[in-house]
Amino acid sequence: MPNSSSSSVLRFAPSPNGRLHLGHAYSALYTWNAAKLLGGTALLRIEDIDAERSKPDFVTAIFDDLHWLGLDWPQPVMQQSDRLDAYAEAGNVLRDENLLYPCFCSRSDIAASAEGSDPDGAPLYPGTCRHLDRGEQIERLERGDPVQFRLDTERAMDRVGMLTFSVVGPLVTDRPQIRHARPERWGDVVLQRKGTPTSYHLSVVVDDAAQAITHVTRGRDMEAATDIHALLQMLLGLPSPIYNFHKLILDDEGKKLAKSKGSETLTDLRAKGWTPDDVRRAVGL
Structure with missing residues (x-):
């Protein structure tokens, strides 16, 4: 796979089972920055196979938050439920x-x-x-x-x-x-x-x-899961992307931000008057 050409394709793939927080913002911004470094394209994918927890309102909120951060992507957006x-x-x-x-x-x-x-x-x-x-x-x-x-x-x-x-x-x-x-x-x-x-x-x-994803950027917490993905790619005759594992955004207790524990969302931060530049500074970008 190429690692520095216009054929490079990356993706950010959130699940619409809650609103995005700073960890998601970092991952999205990191992915778009990586695509820029490679001279390639960043795609948005909606991973909504969990029918019970995925909500259309959360999909809309994802679009809204990412646009607020200044990000854009090719259409149409792939949704796993389709x-x-x-x-x-x-x-x-x-x-x-x-x-x-x-x-x-x-x-x-x-x-x-x-x-x-x-x-x-x-x-x-x-x-x-x-x-x-x-x-x-x-x-x-x-x-x-x-x-x-x-x-x-x-x-x-x-x-x-x-x-x-x-x-x-x-x-x-x-x-x-x-x-x-x-x-x-x-x-x-x-x-x-x-x-x-x-x-x-x-x-x-x-x-x-x-x-045709050529590079997968994902948090270090997903590094071990790549073992299974590499195995499935081989069994199914699918190409294997190049992987890059980025840092995680942690809370005051040193634990990963998560929807399940009610980490402060981008919606919350926007209501407090945060700007996209504030988000970038907060996550170290």
Whole structure:
């Protein structure tokens, strides 16, 4: 992949399940600055596969906040809720390769039997349903038991062998370095849920390929997830972008800003009279 040409394409992909805060502002501004350094283009993508939490009002607020920051992007904007068929097709490829299996375990089941945790700190799935016989799988599916479909990571790794991805940093114009991926530390991740033919991991690699993304700028908290994305790209025959991991914006307690804990939003700051320059100064740009 090129790393300094007009063919460079980057993306900022927020989820409309709340209003943007300073962490989002930094990530967006960083991505647009990186695109400028590369002489390329920054796209906006709306990651709204979570139908229960995603709201149209939040999509409108994202557009409004980003325009207020002085950012613009090509139209139309990709929204994941419009692309469920594409994700289902990718999932079918993995099913045909016998790389997905149905899992009927609840969160409490997993917490009770897990040995260790994944890089996010969640209980590591122990593979309980990986060895269910086909008859029991069919019976439980026909009965309508709650189900999600997991990637058989060990089998997938056997298919691809040694797995790597390219990283640049701290500047996107730096020379790429090769890093070895370690998907096994995530265990058998969920790729599909009943009623939703995708997950973050599956949709993001499908969309990056569809939009010809050459560089992915993401926070350091997402660095470990790149292991899974590199594996899915290889399994699905998709190109692998160059990755760049930027700093996180932390609160007064040294913790990452988050919608879930009510971090102050850009809307709040605007109501206080903040300007886009104030935001840039606050995040170190």
